């Protein structure tokens with residue numbers, strides 16, 4: 001078997017055998033004769049001695065979960081994702097959402113603290129039972145964020161319903177909540193602050 005450090009370039013997969021009616025039959029669990037990696041089915045879950053890959057996402061032995069900095073396709077995310085009831089969302093993927101007293105998510109609006117704070121970003125269009133990102137990276141190619149130090153890269157809930165902005169709301173009673181920062185022009189690290197202020 002090869003060392004873990006050198007990536008096995010040409011796996012030689014053989015199916016592991018199971019017993020069915022006293023006969024040995026191939027299973028959908030494969031092992032590589034050269035490096036000892038295991039995989040389930042075709043490119044689904046891959047297990048080597050030091051990591052577990054779920055599709056493109058590795059889970060390392062050091063208790064780290066590596067997020068894709070810039071998810072590989074437009075309108076996709078990596079991170080902590082939940083399914084929740086989204087009750088309003090005319091803005092689509094990337095819309096900031098707040099939770100109302102009924103436990104449902106509605107599009108956030110920084111105009112007042114009755115429509116804040118943002119706790120999730122929509123990961124699907126429309127309403128109903130939908131996936132939302134509660135922490136992680138979301139890529140939307142229609143975005144055009146500024147990156148940089150200081151507050152240059154910070155992203156806030158906008159006073160336009162269901163949208164994000166890099167301009168701090170500045171009128172009386174408007175909500176200033178940083179919800180993340182721009183990793184690139186098209187991707188946001190979403191880490192919503194639960195501390196927010198209303199403009200005096």
Ligand SMILES: [Zn+2]
Pocket residue numbers: 008009010011012032033034035036037
């Ligand atoms: Zn191999």
